[in-house]
Amino acid sequence: MLVYLIRRIGQSIMVVAVMATLVFLAVFAVGDPVAILASPDADQRELEAITTRLGLDRPIYEQFGIFVWNALQGDLGRSFVYAQPAVDVILQRFPATMELALAALILSILLGVPLGVIAGLKPESLLGRSIMTTSIFGFSLPNFWLGLMLILLFAVQLRWLPASGRGETVEVFGVHLSLFTWDGLRHLFLPALTLSLYKASLVIRIAQAGTREVMLQDYVRFARAKGLSYNRIVFVHVLKNMMIPVVTVLGLELGSMIAFAVVTETVFAYPGMGKLLIDSINRLDRPVIVAYLMLTVVIFVIINLVVDLLYAAIDPRVRLTESKG
Amino acid sequence: MSKAVLDVKDLSVSFRTREGLVTAVNSISFSVGAGEVLGLVGESGSGKSVTGLAVLGLIDPPGEIDPRSSIKINERELIGLPEEKLRRVRGKDVAMIFQDPMTTLNPVLRIDTQMIEAIRAHEKISEKAARERARQALEKVGIPSADERLKAYPGQFSGGMRQRVAIATALLNRPTVLVADEPTTALDVTIQAQILSEVQQLCSETGTALVWITHDLSVVAGLADRVAVMYAGRIVEEGPVSAVLEAPIHPYAAGLIGSVPSRNKRGVPLAQIRGMTPSLTNLPPGCPFAPRCDYATDICRSTMPEPTPYEGGRAARCHHPLSAPTPAAA
Numbered sequence: 096m097l098v099y100l101i102r103r104i105g106q107s108i109m110v111v112a113v114m115a116t117l118v119f120l121a122v123f124a125v126g127d128p129v130a131i132l133a134s135p136d137a138d139q140r141e142l143e144a145i146t147t148r149l150g151l152d153r154p155i156y157e158q159f160g161i162f163v164w165n166a167l168q169g170d171l172g173r174s175f176v177y178a179q180p181a182v183d184v185i186l187q188r189f190p191a192t193m194e195l196a197l198a199a200l201i202l203s204i205l206l207g208v209p210l211g212v213i214a215g216l217k218p219e220s221l222l223g224r225s226i227m228t229t230s231i232f233g234f235s236l237p238n239f240w241l242g243l244m245l246i247l248l249f250a251v252q253l254r255w256l257p258a259s260g261r262g263e264t265v266e267v268f269g270v271h272l273s274l275f276t277w278d279g280l281r282h283l284f285l286p287a288l289t290l291s292l293y294k295a296s297l298v299i300r301i302a303q304a305g306t307r308e309v310m311l312q313d314y315v316r317f318a319r320a321k322g323l324s325y326n327r328i329v330f331v332h333v334l335k336n337m338m339i340p341v342v343t344v345l346g347l348e349l350g351s352m353i354a355f356a357v358v359t360e361t362v363f364a365y366p367g368m369g370k371l372l373i374d375s376i377n378r379l380d381r382p383v384i385v386a387y388l389m390l391t392v393v394i395f396v397i398i399n400l401v402v403d404l405l406y407a408a409i410d411p412r413v414r415l416t417e418s419k420g
Numbered sequence: 421m422s423k424a425v426l427d428v429k430d431l432s433v434s435f436r437t438r439e440g441l442v443t444a445v446n447s448i449s450f451s452v453g454a455g456e457v458l459g460l461v462g463e464s465g466s467g468k469s470v471t472g473l474a475v476l477g478l479i480d481p482p483g484e485i486d487p488r489s490s491i492k493i494n495e496r497e498l499i500g501l502p503e504e505k506l507r508r509v510r511g512k513d514v515a516m517i518f519q520d521p522m523t524t525l526n527p528v529l530r531i532d533t534q535m536i537e538a539i540r541a542h543e544k545i546s547e548k549a550a551r552e553r554a555r556q557a558l559e560k561v562g563i564p565s566a567d568e569r570l571k572a573y574p575g576q577f578s579g580g581m582r583q584r585v586a587i588a589t590a591l592l593n594r595p596t597v598l599v600a601d602e603p604t605t606a607l608d609v610t611i612q613a614q615i616l617s618e619v620q621q622l623c624s625e626t627g628t629a630l631v632w633i634t635h636d637l638s639v640v641a642g643l644a645d646r647v648a649v650m651y652a653g654r655i656v657e658e659g660p661v662s663a664v665l666e667a668p669i670h671p672y673a674a675g676l677i678g679s680v681p682s683r684n685k686r687g688v689p690l691a692q693i694r695g696m697t698p699s700l701t702n703l704p705p706g707c708p709f710a711p712r713c714d715y716a717t718d719i720c721r722s723t724m725p726e727p728t729p730y731e732g733g734r735a736a737r738c739h740h741p742l743s744a745p746t747p748a749a750a
Contacts, residue, residue: 313523320476320518321538321589322511331537335528410528411573 103403107396114392118385119162123155128379132175149175162385171389172382176375181386185368190270191261192360192367196352198274198287200345203294208341210295211302215337216329218307226299233296242289242362249285257282259364286363290356294348301344305337312336339410346402347395354391424451425629426475426493426514426597432486433467433474439701444470444483446653452597452629452646457620459644459661460633461676465697467653468633472599475631476516477506493596512542515590519602521583525574531558531585532570538592557588561618580611587619594626601633616643637680641665646733649673652698652708655727659734667743669736672709707739715740 129145137145146152150161165172174181214226250258262282264271273279309315310333318332357369364370368387375383433445445467452458462468470479477498479485491498493513498506518524526534535554539545545553551570558566561584574582583603590598600619604612620643623630632643640647640661647665648658649672657670668674675693695712704710710720717740725737 313518313520314526316478317516317518317524317586317589318526318534319478320510320516322507322509322541323537324507324541327537327541331529331533332526336526339528412527412575 103400107400110396111392118388119159122381122385128175128381131379171386174380174383176378176380181382184383185387188368188371192353192356194274195286195356195367198283199290199352200349202287202291203298206295207298208302211299212306215303215306230296230299234293238358239362242359245285245289256285261366286359286365290352290359298341301340305340306333309333309336342405346398350395350398353394425454427451429490431489433470433479434484436482442700444653448655450648454629455624455627457630457644459640459647460631461640461647462650463697466650468650469601472601472633475599476510476514511538512593513595514597515595516599517586517590517603520606521579521586524586525582527574531572535589538589542593557592561588580607583615591622595628597629599631637676657736663732669741670738671713671715674742
């Protein structure tokens with residue numbers, strides 16, 4: 096297990112290094128931030144002053160060298176716009192996005208797993224078919240449209256829930272959280288639902304396929320031959336095997352929910368990292384974009400690592416092969 | 421023969437398929453007494469596994485047991501029992517072990533979980549007492565350091581060991597009947613022999629009636645008291661093992677016996693039954709074996725032979741019985 100862990104961490108570091116290079120070069124190729132930052136009537140001397148202050152007059156390899164050296168020390172540069180360390184700017188928005196992603200993750204598990212298992216146990220029934228058909232809508236409807244429709248229904252027509260913003264927050268260990276206030280939860284519900292419907296549909300389909308497959312296995316027949324109750328077979332024998340692919344996919348999807356909640360956050364004017372990214376791209380705030388992408392890479396890498404470890408926890412076969420190797 | 425603990429009468433199982441209704445098992449009858457071993461022999465697709473599953477009530481749609489069938493265990497009728505009552509019979513009165521030991525145990529659950537749940541599904545007993553019984557059961561099937569092995573996962577066992585665990589699990593509740601569906605086919609020959617003798621011993625100790633499903637006549641020869649030969653969903657010949665093996669009545673039984681490789685027939689090409697098992701969707705009107713049979717005549721191709729009893733507790737379905745034993749007095 097330890098060898099496995101060390102090897103996996105080594106691979107993760109490689110991925111981060113390669114991504115850092117790619118991200119830096121890609122962002123460097125996009126637009127001229129000075130033109131956007133400086134006032135329109137600034138003269139040549141002022142423009143040059145800004146360029147020098149931001150370090151944009153140096154050759155690209157030197158800029159890259161400085162970037163890497165600083166990054167190794169945990170400094171991903173200062174935002175051109177906010178004049179604060181880019182990481183700080185992002186991290187201020189991080190709890191909001193994290194809350195949104197986690198809420199969406201929980202919703203998609205709560206919706207997806209039971210519906211998928213029901214559809215998998217009775218694939219030919221009307222209920223099973225309806226679930227599968229509905230799930231197609233879940234991942235073919237565009238996210239922003241779904242968000243707008245939910246706002247229209249719950250916020251405009253029914254007036255049950257607020258349409259935008261994050262609501263009241265409380266400070267827990269210096270982090271602003273809205274999960275613990277009623278107002279915060281009310282604000283969180285619609286964006287989280289919007290974000291979760293796609294994932295829930297995905298989970299439904301994976302859970303359905305997994306359940307159908309597992310139900311045909313010999314060990315399920317043997318479990319029935321032992322005289323176990325239907326519930327015991329479904330909740331212990333089937334669920335544990337069926338969750339293996341669901342955990343894999345949800346792990347990856349959690350990363351994408353954190354990193355790319357961009358559309359949902361924009362529709363609901365939710366002050367998270369996604370909205371910050373859009374704003375930064377509009378203003379060519381390179382350090383924030385780079386820092387954001389780097390954080391995303393790190394988050395993905397960490398989630399993948401955790402999924403692999405979780406895998407080993409659920410599935411003894413993974414542990415066994417690794418301890419032999 | 422001692423009193424029958426498993427009594428099957430006119431069991432038919434059919435499956436609804438796109439090509440129509442397929443009758444995989446066609447009104448077969450047999451019975452097994454306490455401590456007795458019945459070998460159920462046949463080629464792939466002869467309906468022997470379906471028969472085994474039917475005894476446990478494990479036929480799933482699109483399969484269906486004909487409601488006129490009768491399966492009695494200890495005189496209790498199982499056909500028509502509601503699912504919850506059937507569940508209490510399964511694993512308690514009748515248990516089953518399967519062909520492939522690599523897939524019969526759930527890979528993500530520990531052995532103790534899988535054994536203890538089998539006990540507690542039928543008895544209100546403490547976790548500790550159940551664990552103790554599971555441990556003893558493992559020791560009985562020859563698994564060393566059972567205490568430790570209980571905490572292992574199936575992936576840590578070899579095929580033979582897994583089949584031993586499955587057997588121990590099936591016998592946990594001292595079932596009246598054990599149905600064994602080719603449990604040694606997937607194992608090495610040496611392990612096969614060990615498992616055979618262990619199951620035989622365990623069943624005779626507890627008086628468990630054993631139905632051993634196999635395609636391997638040599639296994640049946642050493643193990644079973646009686647043998648029933650199945651062909652295309654019907655029992656074509658039934659009787660005491662020694663009598664059937666020495667002087668088969670049905671040409672199909674004779675063909676099966678003739679195709680077992682033997683040391684005494686060195687250098688001679690192996691005998692085989694020509695042709696293939698017929699498709700169950702398209703059975704000939706008469707005897708289903710007629711197209712492959714050397715003795716077939718017109719009556720075989722037009723009329724299905726009825727089961728005929730012969731002396732010595734034997735029976736066969738054939739118009740032209742070989743070795744012509746005396747028909748039993750009607």
